[in-house]
Amino acid sequence: MLAARLGHERLWSIDDHSADTPEPTDRAAAEAAIMRAWDNPAARAQRAQDQQHEARLTQPDGLLGMYRTLNDPQTPTLAYEADFGAALVEPSPQGFGRRYVGYWETRNLRMVANIRDVLARQPGTRLLTIVGASHKGYVDAYLNQMHDVRLADAAAVLR
Numbered sequence: 001m002l003a004a005r006l007g008h009e010r011l012w013s014i015d016d017h018s019a020d021t022p023e024p025t026d027r028a029a030a031e032a033a034i035m036r037a038w039d040n041p042a043a044r045a046q047r048a049q050d051q052q053h054e055a056r057l058t059q060p061d062g063l064l065g066m067y068r069t070l071n072d073p074q075t076p077t078l079a080y081e082a083d084f085g086a087a088l089v090e091p092s093p094q095g096f097g098r099r100y101v102g103y104w105e106t107r108n109l110r111m112v113a114n115i116r117d118v119l120a121r122q123p124g125t126r127l128l129t130i131v132g133a134s135h136k137g138y139v140d141a142y143l144n145q146m147h148d149v150r151l152a153d154a155a156a157v158l159r
Contacts, residue, residue, distance in 0.1 A: 014114040014129065019106035021099070030096040037090040037097050042081035049078075064158065071154035076137025083134065108138035115139075116146055123148065 003011050024030040053066040069075060084104060090097025115129055131139050143149050 012114070012118045014111045014118075014131075016107060016110035016114060019103050019110055021103055024094065024096065024099070026094070029092070029094070030099075033090050033092040033094075033096040034087060034100060037086040038083065040082065040086050042078055043083070043086070046078050046082045068155065068158050070133040071136070071158060075133060076140070079134050079137060105138065108135055109142060111135065112139055112142040112146075115143065116149070119149060 049069065053062070053069060056062040056065060084101050087097035087100050111131070115127065119125060119127055129139065140151060143151055
């Protein structure tokens with residue numbers, strides 16, 4: 001609805017699940033390994049932060065406060081420590097955590113490739129991309145490597 005209200009003729013899908021790989025032969029072991037990796041102080045801090053924001057959603061500016069936190073420059077670091085960084089050091093001999101991180105990075109790279117493709121169709125165009133908080137750090141980092149792409153500061157937009 002936002003795109004139509006702003007007079008845009010089209011939305012482009014950027015999420016790309018072509019990085020989804022076949023499940024490990026021992027799915028239960030893979031899930032257990034990842035769940036153990038996610039049992040860490042950063043994940044607990046992230047859950048506590050999420051719960052605080054959820055409790056304030058009905059208050060004035062509650063949703064805006066949550067968006068501000070999710071777009072804070074420190075949030076991707078917390079997401080990494082809680083999830084992907086913890087998975088990288090998950091010690092299973094099958095490398096379940098490293099496989100998971102490989103999938104995640106590939107998915108984000110493909111998302112950014114789709115964004116870049118749309119931007120290349122009409123040089124100089126502006127584009128609003130809405131992604132989940134766990135994607136944001138990766139998407140920002142990858143887009144910051146692109147020539148002819150300049151990211152807007154989300155904090156300025158969310159004032």
